[in-house]
Amino acid sequence: MTEAPLTREDLLALDRDDPLARVRDEFDVNPDVVYLDGNSLGVPPRGVAERVAAVVEVEWRGGLIRSWNAAGWIDAPARVGAKLARMLGADGDEVVVADSTSVNLFKLLTAALRARPGRHVVLTEDTNFPTDLYIADGVSALLRAEGVSVRRVPRSRLVDALGDDVAVLYLTHAHYTTGQLHDMHGLTSAAHRVGALALWDLSHSAGVVPVDLHAAGVDLAVGCGYKYLNGGPGAPAYLFVARRLQESLETVLPGWMGHAAPFEFSATYRPARGVLRYLCGTPPIISLAALEVAVDLWLRIDMAAVRSKSMRLGDLFIRLVDERCAPYGFEVVSPRDAVLRGSQVSLRHSAGYAIMQALIDRGVIGDFRAPDVMRFGFAAPYTRYVDVWDAVDALSVVMDDGAWRDARYSTRAPVT
């Protein structure tokens, strides 16, 4: 017995019953496109434009230097970090907003190596997110004299590769290409059993997958502000250091914002308490203000409902691709079991680049990852069930009419 094929009306009906439908109104969604790339850049929350205008016109122009205190700029990294902590299963004094994901990876990876003297291996997945791999290689090159090295293994071999020479297990929670989720709790426990620390990159999970850093026993984590968190293009990133480790870990990037008393302008660095020592330079206040609007909105969103809807959106997408695009040779490279999947579904096709360009031209925006993967992200707070229908419908049209074969779609732009 097979189910009857889905119809657009079925998906509209799901939207009518969606407990998150009203949340969509809190985002400033572009009505002209079907946007399935919130995993790369989230849409703006409503109120960002007004907030950013106030930062420029009232706080910067009017308050000038006084706004460091009067407008709370100086506390913003800790304040926004404490709000984010509530989304991450962490305490408010364990998370701070700072720098970029890459720079934060560098800070915490070097700190983890310092915290495990005598151990020199960074263990990671061979297809971890590129910047994570690059930063690990950079750390290894920098500390070559000490024998630091990076061990890259396939995900299936991670546990076996955890030897007593491993200082830190260094992973991304949701895989950027496939959306596969790691078992954060299980892998962190495995790392601890051999005396290693666990450093997780939450960039592709926080905001769509419930994350509970305390429950998983995580030591260190970083994440991105501009993907599922909707903080704006290049929004500042964040980092987490478990309280039990905070006083024993040193930062190798001791900038003035991480000083215990930055405005003493002392010639000697004295680390700020706890996680605040991982601040480095002055944060970009305008971009940080946009991120704070997003984080404030997130705190009003039910994450369990997000996860439930997100899994369903992905399941429906896969089912519709199966029903409507079977002849075209797409391979679903994401787990079909939603429990094992973040909030994206990736399709492999040798003409994936051109097909995605043709889709974008028709107002359905996903993205492409070389060499052949089309990614469709489902940011549940603002993605409708009918968007899934419309996306697969457009895909079937592009394949049916061969539009993707147009030469203009095969020329690679630097960004997709």
Place this chain on the structure above:
Amino acid sequence: MTEAPLTREDLLALDRDDPLARVRDEFDVNPDVVYLDGNSLGVPPRGVAERVAAVVEVEWRGGLIRSWNAAGWIDAPARVGAKLARMLGADGDEVVVADSTSVNLFKLLTAALRARPGRHVVLTEDTNFPTDLYIADGVSALLRAEGVSVRRVPRSRLVDALGDDVAVLYLTHAHYTTGQLHDMHGLTSAAHRVGALALWDLSHSAGVVPVDLHAAGVDLAVGCGYKYLNGGPGAPAYLFVARRLQESLETVLPGWMGHAAPFEFSATYRPARGVLRYLCGTPPIISLAALEVAVDLWLRIDMAAVRSKSMRLGDLFIRLVDERCAPYGFEVVSPRDAVLRGSQVSLRHSAGYAIMQALIDRGVIGDFRAPDVMRFGFAAPYTRYVDVWDAVDALSVVMDDGAWRDARYSTRAPVT
């Protein structure tokens, strides 16, 4: 024979003849205050609010992920860097906007040490800007196994301390407390004579003092976007790598934005050409857009006129303090010779903190640096001669009436 004391009318007359008077209209100056803290946070250029609104509403909301190409986000660090290069006596492919000053100092200091194998000393001034000192100490702690150390000496002993063990001479062009200028050309040449590189921090000079990196033979430089450059609170910073060194220096922070082809998402880092390899993570686009408005304005401003006016503003400030505040025990800690001075005048007074608070309460905004220094910055493009009069007038009133003795002015706020 002494000159007649200055009058307010004298300064108004200078404003009437000021060739930069019309430039002031290009900044969105708060008319309610006399702002002499552009050395800590510059005022907004006109047009920033509109530009930032367009980034949020058109590029982010409307263009979404497409704006990385369509709105030129991906090229912004190189594009704005190339514009800045014109202010710095550098070529367009030698400057890039990235991260914070502190992070950039870390990148270039580690690169400089790698470029001078066998040399392990970072030579710096003992009262260099705190974050510069902290970062050097952080690098030294990180590379302790290799014997890297920091040699801090008074400015008078810098040349003598340049031994053949020095890898890099590491200085700030204009001193943050006193405004004293280093001889960039002479010290860079001295460093080169012993085989060391020279790394300059331009945070307190670029924008008020003509900087010619090529003429001075500088190897490496960094600078801040939010002080004299008016890029907005926490604006991204910039860095310079002389072309002759670009291909031989490695970055230890190899983030994805510094990859030769970031959107290939290759598992192996391959440095971008030239200075672009010093990009690391994704830049904060909204803050970067504000900085670009400022840099575009700077390119229309005559730097020779800025320097000339800036020196005159400082000279007049000192003369007025001499004439009107002699009884109060201020010590001018900046050079009285304008040629040796950046664009600030600092006064030492044991009650400096309270005096500055009382001044700020009267709408004259300078700042304070512990333990006893009041700083007055003269951002020539938007500071009027009459502002100098009004500032010293307020200072004399605060001292005359003893307002600064009010208890509320002696409680330290975290930021001044």
